Amino acid sequence: RKEVEQDPGPFNVPEGATVAFNCTYSNSASQSFFWYRQDCRKEPKLLMSVYSSGNEDGRFTAQLNRASQYISLLIRDSKLSDSATYLCVVNRNNQGGKLIFGQGTELSVKP
């Protein structure tokens, strides 16, 4: 079983739709959590950190459920420019720099 698992998609949605991505992680010692965005043939870029209380950045909302070892990302009012692959990332802080990435979920927003 992979340490971080995501539905690979693709998710094909119309502009303006709300879309949710889910991610599960297997190591209960994981301490920090992130969502990254990766455009085709580009480097991953940090979208947002994920906190236990949940956090929001504009149209994006991230949630963490430590008991269920589950992370989510909600995108409201999807834009064409949101089309990308979204990567779920966890870090076991007791292992310093070891960030583990999920395979990513591909999102395609259509006009």
Next chain:
Amino acid sequence: NAGVTQTPKFQVLKTGQSMTLQCAQDMNHEYMSWYRQDPGMGLRLIHYSVGAGITDQGEVPNGYNVSRSTTEDFPLRLLSAAPSQTSVYFCASRADRGLGYTFGSGTRLTVV
């Protein structure tokens, strides 16, 4: 600040050749990592470092060496290139273990 700089951007190697992928950051970050990305496999950690002089293995370290003699530089050495090492390689750095990584733009390596 240039951020994380990787060189070269593209490279073709013959099987058995060795080479070094360069990575430098100018943000005084302690933590640096090397990842490879292959279709259907996602990003896999090769080696990482939590500070100058300290390195450790990731998920797929075989065939690669690293060193961290300065805070700024974290080169990745391919000892004897194999076609299985054809991939996109990303270097990344971050200031603190609770923060996300900043990635370089990647090196696309083909081994023939």
